[in-house]
Amino acid sequence: MSAFSATKLRSPSLASPRSPSSKPSFPSSSLRFPLRAVSSDVLTSSAASLAASHPVISRDEGLDLYEDMVLGRSFEDMCAQMYYRGKMFGFVHLYNGQEAVSTGFIRLLEKKDSVISTYRDHVHALSKGVPARQVMAELFGKTGGCCRGQGGSMHMFSAEHGVLGGFAFIGEGIPIATGAAFSSRYRREVLKEQTHDDVTIAFFGDGTCNNGQFFECLNMAALWKLPIIFVVENNLWAIGMSHLRATSDPEIWKKGPAFGIPGVHVDGMDVLKVREVAKEAIARARSGEGPTLVECETYRFRGHSLADPDELRKPDEKAHYAARDPITAFKKYIFEHNLATESELKAIDKKIDDVVEEAVEFADKSPLPPRTQLLENVFADPKGFGIGPDGTYRCEDPGFTQGTAQV
Ligand SMILES: Cc1ncc(C[n+]2csc(CCOP(=O)(O)OP(=O)(O)O)c2C)c(N)n1
Numbered sequence: 001m002s003a004f005s006a007t008k009l010r011s012p013s014l015a016s017p018r019s020p021s022s023k024p025s026f027p028s029s030s031l032r033f034p035l036r037a038v039s040s041d042v043l044t045s046s047a048a049s050l051a052a053s054h055p056v057i058s059r060d061e062g063l064d065l066y067e068d069m070v071l072g073r074s075f076e077d078m079c080a081q082m083y084y085r086g087k088m089f090g091f092v093h094l095y096n097g098q099e100a101v102s103t104g105f106i107r108l109l110e111k112k113d114s115v116i117s118t119y120r121d122h123v124h125a126l127s128k129g130v131p132a133r134q135v136m137a138e139l140f141g142k143t144g145g146c147c148r149g150q151g152g153s154m155h156m157f158s159a160e161h162g163v164l165g166g167f168a169f170i171g172e173g174i175p176i177a178t179g180a181a182f183s184s185r186y187r188r189e190v191l192k193e194q195t196h197d198d199v200t201i202a203f204f205g206d207g208t209c210n211n212g213q214f215f216e217c218l219n220m221a222a223l224w225k226l227p228i229i230f231v232v233e234n235n236l237w238a239i240g241m242s243h244l245r246a247t248s249d250p251e252i253w254k255k256g257p258a259f260g261i262p263g264v265h266v267d268g269m270d271v272l273k274v275r276e277v278a279k280e281a282i283a284r285a286r287s288g289e290g291p292t293l294v295e296c297e298t299y300r301f302r303g304h305s306l307a308d309p310d311e312l313r314k315p316d317e318k319a320h321y322a323a324r325d326p327i328t329a330f331k332k333y334i335f336e337h338n339l340a341t342e343s344e345l346k347a348i349d350k351k352i353d354d355v356v357e358e359a360v361e362f363a364d365k366s367p368l369p370p371r372t373q374l375l376e377n378v379f380a381d382p383k384g385f386g387i388g389p390d391g392t393y394r395c396e397d398p399g400f401t402q403g404t405a406q407v
């Protein structure tokens, strides 16, 4: 049975009660369905996946998945250190705990395919092949960054690697992804450029699914059968708002079928399960069968951003997901299936430590951008900044690009 049919056919009847920690403050009688945490079903399928007697991947594939997840984790741990040392500015949102989603999907993509992310975007960029040194330098605001330091943490972009941006406004990336998928189909079918079978993946969070752009884009993607995959990283929280309190029907995957799109729910802490679903969704998109909505149940191991003391989530909930760390679980799978030895994995860990160290050194040495770069790509007419006391446009002041204080 395909991953889709197995998941789609799961009964929507909502039986077991929610965990006490996630109880809503409104009376349950006002709900259409009794709510429940989805993790109980997920845990069953995860255990089944990891206990499978034959590996579903080759040794090389397994090592690639492991290396990519370790890169994501180590890179982000280093980001935290650098942020607290004052090397980064503004908000920095880390992805610790969610690595199986990025790795499970993106490592199956080709270079020509595109990825769109949110402000939690560093790891998607890394999985898609943007060199760690370019991501770190971008975080440091330096010219060696993938956007020459102009984007920063929340705006990773690399045309070369098909990373079409991290977006700080939630939901903003979804229409961009839909447009990219539209352009693929248009080029192939209208302009007859047969090689354009590229696929776009939009990653976004559970909280974002309450935003109108999500629904508008599901509609357009279904209408035009676009080669796109909507991947919801349901980490159960939108800053301090529990998903179960904020959404009328918390099973996001069910919103796909409402638009005629397959909806799939998968354990986002199990890289092999994610990969299984991703394979089918990517194949569907590439062969012209249209979009898929995938809800990955996952968890962030840190606060919403590095400025968040993370006091709202209950310790037992955090412990529950910490025990399901996707890297630890996959390591166990690798050993159980004799895909690699402990020393081989240690060698990968060491290689990644070196890559991350080198990324920091590179970012540190990379020069700051010139101040004149501030107004590059600003489409507003600089005359809109007004007229100064001497009667000339402020933008004609020689100090204009020296910083906003001059304006
Ligand atoms: C349009 C818009 N409204 C509000 C915000 C403020 N905001 C920043 S993050 C966030 C929560 C998003 O949660 P979710 O989509 O679950 O993503 P997660 O942070 O959990 O990855 C909100 C509401 C925003 N960035 N953009």
Ligand SMILES: [Mg+2]
Pocket (backbone or CB within 6 Å): 205, 206, 207, 233, 234, 235, 236, 237, 238, 239
């Ligand atoms: Mg969330």
